[in-house]
Amino acid sequence: MASPGQMRTTLENQLQRSKRWFGEDRKVTVNARIQLASYYDRHGYWAEALAVWQEAVATLTRRGQADSETRWNIEFSIGRLYRELDQPDAALPVLESVVEDFRRRFGENDRRTLTAMTWLSGTLRKLGEHERAVEVSRAVVAGCTHTLGPDDPATLDAIAGLITSLGRSNEFVEARVLLLTLIDRRTQTLGADHPKTKWAETLLASYPD
Numbered sequence: 001m002a003s004p005g006q007m008r009t010t011l012e013n014q015l016q017r018s019k020r021w022f023g024e025d026r027k028v029t030v031n032a033r034i035q036l037a038s039y040y041d042r043h044g045y046w047a048e049a050l051a052v053w054q055e056a057v058a059t060l061t062r063r064g065q066a067d068s069e070t071r072w073n074i075e076f077s078i079g080r081l082y083r084e085l086d087q088p089d090a091a092l093p094v095l096e097s098v099v100e101d102f103r104r105r106f107g108e109n110d111r112r113t114l115t116a117m118t119w120l121s122g123t124l125r126k127l128g129e130h131e132r133a134v135e136v137s138r139a140v141v142a143g144c145t146h147t148l149g150p151d152d153p154a155t156l157d158a159i160a161g162l163i164t165s166l167g168r169s170n171e172f173v174e175a176r177v178l179l180l181t182l183i184d185r186r187t188q189t190l191g192a193d194h195p196k197t198k199w200a201e202t203l204l205a206s207y208p209d
Helices: 005-021 028-043 046-062 069-084 086-104 111-126 130-148 152-168 174-189 195-206
Strands: none
Touching: 005 028, 005 046, 028 046, 028 069, 028 086, 069 086, 069 111, 069 195, 086 111, 111 130, 130 152, 152 195, 174 195
Protein backbone atom coordinates (compact mmCIF):
# COMPACT_ATOMS: atom_id res chain seq x y z
CA MET A 1 0.00 0.00 0.00
CA ALA A 2 1.36 3.40 -1.03
CA SER A 3 2.25 5.91 1.68
CA PRO A 4 0.43 9.30 1.69
CA GLY A 5 3.51 10.97 0.23
CA GLN A 6 3.80 8.36 -2.52
CA MET A 7 0.09 8.70 -3.33
CA ARG A 8 0.43 12.47 -3.65
CA THR A 9 3.36 12.09 -6.03
CA THR A 10 1.52 9.46 -8.05
CA LEU A 11 -1.59 11.64 -8.45
CA GLU A 12 0.45 14.73 -9.33
CA ASN A 13 2.40 12.78 -11.96
CA GLN A 14 -0.82 11.27 -13.31
CA LEU A 15 -2.27 14.74 -13.86
CA GLN A 16 0.87 15.96 -15.60
CA ARG A 17 0.89 12.93 -17.91
CA SER A 18 -2.78 13.40 -18.77
CA LYS A 19 -2.22 17.06 -19.60
CA ARG A 20 0.81 16.21 -21.75
CA TRP A 21 -0.75 13.27 -23.61
CA PHE A 22 -4.39 14.30 -23.89
CA GLY A 23 -4.53 18.05 -23.32
CA GLU A 24 -6.07 20.24 -20.64
CA ASP A 25 -9.75 19.60 -21.36
CA ARG A 26 -10.11 15.90 -22.10
CA LYS A 27 -12.23 13.89 -19.70
CA VAL A 28 -9.27 11.82 -18.51
CA THR A 29 -7.50 15.03 -17.47
CA VAL A 30 -10.62 16.32 -15.71
CA ASN A 31 -10.82 13.07 -13.76
CA ALA A 32 -7.14 13.29 -12.86
CA ARG A 33 -7.67 16.83 -11.54
CA ILE A 34 -10.64 15.72 -9.46
CA GLN A 35 -8.66 12.83 -7.98
CA LEU A 36 -5.74 15.09 -7.06
CA ALA A 37 -7.95 17.84 -5.62
CA SER A 38 -9.87 15.27 -3.55
CA TYR A 39 -6.58 13.93 -2.17
CA TYR A 40 -5.35 17.43 -1.27
CA ASP A 41 -8.72 18.22 0.33
CA ARG A 42 -8.86 15.05 2.45
CA HIS A 43 -5.32 15.50 3.75
CA GLY A 44 -5.60 19.18 4.66
CA TYR A 45 -3.63 20.69 1.76
CA TRP A 46 -6.39 23.26 1.39
CA ALA A 47 -4.61 25.92 -0.65
CA GLU A 48 -3.43 23.29 -3.15
CA ALA A 49 -6.90 21.72 -3.27
CA LEU A 50 -8.54 25.10 -3.89
CA ALA A 51 -6.26 25.84 -6.83
CA VAL A 52 -6.89 22.46 -8.49
CA TRP A 53 -10.66 22.64 -7.87
CA GLN A 54 -10.66 26.05 -9.57
CA GLU A 55 -8.77 24.62 -12.53
CA ALA A 56 -11.36 21.83 -12.74
CA VAL A 57 -14.22 24.36 -12.84
CA ALA A 58 -12.49 26.26 -15.64
CA THR A 59 -12.04 23.02 -17.57
CA LEU A 60 -15.68 21.98 -17.12
CA THR A 61 -16.78 25.42 -18.31
CA ARG A 62 -14.67 25.08 -21.47
CA ARG A 63 -16.18 21.62 -22.00
CA GLY A 64 -19.71 23.09 -21.88
CA GLN A 65 -20.45 21.57 -18.46
CA ALA A 66 -20.78 24.79 -16.50
CA ASP A 67 -24.19 23.76 -15.16
CA SER A 68 -23.36 20.13 -14.50
CA GLU A 69 -23.83 18.47 -11.13
CA THR A 70 -20.08 17.79 -11.02
CA ARG A 71 -19.30 21.49 -11.45
CA TRP A 72 -21.61 22.52 -8.61
CA ASN A 73 -20.29 19.85 -6.26
CA ILE A 74 -16.83 21.25 -6.95
CA GLU A 75 -18.10 24.79 -6.29
CA PHE A 76 -19.28 23.61 -2.88
CA SER A 77 -15.78 22.31 -2.15
CA ILE A 78 -14.38 25.69 -3.24
CA GLY A 79 -16.72 27.60 -0.92
CA ARG A 80 -15.93 25.27 1.98
CA LEU A 81 -12.18 25.63 1.40
CA TYR A 82 -12.40 29.42 1.36
CA ARG A 83 -13.92 29.08 4.84
CA GLU A 84 -11.22 26.67 5.97
CA LEU A 85 -8.63 29.18 4.75
CA ASP A 86 -10.39 31.95 6.73
CA GLN A 87 -11.62 33.82 3.66
CA PRO A 88 -15.35 34.18 4.44
CA ASP A 89 -15.78 37.13 2.06
CA ALA A 90 -14.70 34.88 -0.83
CA ALA A 91 -16.72 31.93 0.49
CA LEU A 92 -20.04 33.79 0.77
CA PRO A 93 -20.96 34.34 -2.92
CA VAL A 94 -19.80 30.83 -3.82
CA LEU A 95 -21.90 29.19 -1.11
CA GLU A 96 -24.92 31.36 -1.94
CA SER A 97 -24.74 30.19 -5.56
CA VAL A 98 -24.29 26.57 -4.49
CA VAL A 99 -27.33 26.68 -2.21
CA GLU A 100 -29.42 28.17 -5.01
CA ASP A 101 -28.31 25.47 -7.44
CA PHE A 102 -28.75 22.61 -4.96
CA ARG A 103 -32.28 23.82 -4.14
CA ARG A 104 -33.12 23.82 -7.83
CA ARG A 105 -31.41 20.52 -8.54
CA PHE A 106 -32.19 18.44 -5.43
CA GLY A 107 -34.89 20.28 -3.49
CA GLU A 108 -35.06 22.34 -0.30
CA ASN A 109 -34.83 19.41 2.11
CA ASP A 110 -32.19 17.29 0.40
CA ARG A 111 -29.22 16.48 2.63
CA ARG A 112 -26.81 18.07 0.13
CA THR A 113 -28.80 21.31 0.15
CA LEU A 114 -29.00 21.32 3.93
CA THR A 115 -25.24 20.73 4.24
CA ALA A 116 -24.50 23.66 1.92
CA MET A 117 -26.95 25.83 3.87
CA THR A 118 -25.18 24.92 7.11
CA TRP A 119 -21.88 26.15 5.69
CA LEU A 120 -23.65 29.28 4.43
CA SER A 121 -25.11 30.09 7.86
CA GLY A 122 -21.69 29.65 9.49
CA THR A 123 -20.14 31.97 6.91
CA LEU A 124 -22.82 34.61 7.54
CA ARG A 125 -22.12 34.41 11.28
CA LYS A 126 -18.41 34.83 10.67
CA LEU A 127 -19.13 37.95 8.61
CA GLY A 128 -21.43 39.38 11.29
CA GLU A 129 -24.59 39.03 9.18
CA HIS A 130 -26.46 37.56 12.12
CA GLU A 131 -30.04 38.18 11.00
CA ARG A 132 -29.43 36.36 7.73
CA ALA A 133 -27.61 33.61 9.62
CA VAL A 134 -30.69 33.12 11.83
CA GLU A 135 -32.93 32.89 8.76
CA VAL A 136 -30.75 30.28 7.08
CA SER A 137 -30.27 28.36 10.34
CA ARG A 138 -34.04 28.16 10.86
CA ALA A 139 -34.43 26.70 7.37
CA VAL A 140 -31.75 24.09 8.10
CA VAL A 141 -33.49 23.03 11.32
CA ALA A 142 -36.84 22.79 9.55
CA GLY A 143 -35.36 20.78 6.68
CA CYS A 144 -33.44 18.38 8.93
CA THR A 145 -36.48 17.85 11.16
CA HIS A 146 -38.67 17.12 8.14
CA THR A 147 -36.18 14.85 6.39
CA LEU A 148 -34.31 13.14 9.23
CA GLY A 149 -36.53 13.49 12.27
CA PRO A 150 -36.22 15.57 15.46
CA ASP A 151 -33.65 13.37 17.21
CA ASP A 152 -31.25 12.74 14.32
CA PRO A 153 -27.69 13.93 15.11
CA ALA A 154 -27.78 16.25 12.09
CA THR A 155 -31.01 17.83 13.36
CA LEU A 156 -29.52 18.35 16.81
CA ASP A 157 -26.40 19.89 15.25
CA ALA A 158 -28.67 22.17 13.19
CA ILE A 159 -30.46 23.28 16.38
CA ALA A 160 -27.06 24.03 17.93
CA GLY A 161 -26.23 26.16 14.88
CA LEU A 162 -29.51 28.05 15.21
CA ILE A 163 -28.84 28.63 18.92
CA THR A 164 -25.43 30.07 18.04
CA SER A 165 -26.99 32.37 15.44
CA LEU A 166 -29.67 33.51 17.89
CA GLY A 167 -27.06 34.18 20.56
CA ARG A 168 -25.04 36.33 18.16
CA SER A 169 -28.26 38.29 17.51
CA ASN A 170 -28.89 38.68 21.26
CA GLU A 171 -32.10 36.64 20.94
CA PHE A 172 -31.46 34.94 24.27
CA VAL A 173 -35.07 34.10 25.18
CA GLU A 174 -35.60 31.84 22.17
CA ALA A 175 -32.04 30.53 22.42
CA ARG A 176 -32.63 29.46 26.06
CA VAL A 177 -35.79 27.57 25.11
CA LEU A 178 -33.97 25.76 22.34
CA LEU A 179 -31.01 25.03 24.59
CA LEU A 180 -33.27 23.31 27.13
CA THR A 181 -34.72 21.20 24.32
CA LEU A 182 -31.25 20.43 22.97
CA ILE A 183 -29.91 19.43 26.39
CA ASP A 184 -32.83 17.06 26.92
CA ARG A 185 -32.47 15.41 23.50
CA ARG A 186 -28.71 15.12 23.67
CA THR A 187 -28.88 13.68 27.17
CA GLN A 188 -31.27 11.01 25.88
CA THR A 189 -29.33 10.22 22.71
CA LEU A 190 -25.68 10.88 23.69
CA GLY A 191 -25.67 10.84 27.49
CA ALA A 192 -25.29 13.52 30.14
CA ASP A 193 -21.47 13.48 30.00
CA HIS A 194 -21.07 13.76 26.24
CA PRO A 195 -19.08 16.87 25.15
CA LYS A 196 -21.97 18.09 22.99
CA THR A 197 -24.36 17.86 25.95
CA LYS A 198 -21.85 19.67 28.16
CA TRP A 199 -21.39 22.37 25.50
CA ALA A 200 -25.11 23.13 25.59
CA GLU A 201 -25.17 23.21 29.39
CA THR A 202 -22.16 25.54 29.53
CA LEU A 203 -23.69 27.86 26.97
CA LEU A 204 -26.99 27.96 28.84
CA ALA A 205 -25.17 28.90 32.06
CA SER A 206 -23.41 31.76 30.26
CA TYR A 207 -26.64 33.38 29.06
CA PRO A 208 -28.11 36.35 30.91
CA ASP A 209 -31.22 35.61 32.98
